[in-house]
Amino acid sequence: MAEQRNSNTLGLLLRRLLKERSLSMRKFSEQTGIDTATISRIINDKRKATPQHLEKFADCLEVPFINLFEAAGYPIEQRQEESETDSDIHTSVDAIQAFLKSSNVYDDEFSVANVEQKLESYGLYAQTEEGKNSILKDFDEKIKSVGSIGPFISKLKELYEKFASEKGTLFELTLIGSTLLYFIIPVDVIPDYLFPIGYLDDAIAVQLTTKTLLKKIT
Incomplete structure (x- = not known):
């Protein structure tokens, strides 16, 4: 999945994933429960995807949520010279902490x-x-x-x-x-x-x- 993280924007990444899966915008909308207009605006970088959007996208497209989270521009600290498993864990932790900081759904410190x-x-x-x-x-x-x-x-x-x-x-x-x-x-x-x-x-x-x-x- 590392190649997905090289996409410049979430829109480019979503376009590629939809094409690879032969999913139309309408079908994608039906499967995620997100209206077509909203998806179109996200793909065309006219609207920022919320974590809720990203979770539904990830579930439908069968890709890790954190990949979409990063592509959407949410801050995730990158670490070098780690094993793949360590890197995945750190990236997941960073995604969680970034989300927690931007919301009021969870008050405790995560580690x-x-x-x-x-x-x-x-x-x-x-x-x-x-x-x-x-x-x-x-x-x-x-x-x-x-x-x-x-x-x-x-x-x-x-x-x-x-x-x-x-x-x-x-x-x-x-x-x-x-x-x-x-x-x-x-x-x-x-x-x-x-x-x-x-x-x-x-x-x-x-x-x-x-x-x-x-x-x-x-």
């Missing part, structure tokens, strides 16, 4: 440490029968409620398959279980109902877990 602390507590719960049953019973329903596909959801499904089949060490399954619970339970570091940023911290949780699992393998 990766908050997510890590929550994951640790969920790890203990994931080892209990109640926690395991919650994951097996509620995961599919939560996926349906999110109604999204893409790298974040695909990775979650991979983790769920591994957890459900119990393929892994106790450490790995506990780590995976904590991430799945983080996703399933709506009140995490950033509550899921806080649109459009409610699932960005879930994405960070998945990235942190993936990074740890990769380190374990290597």
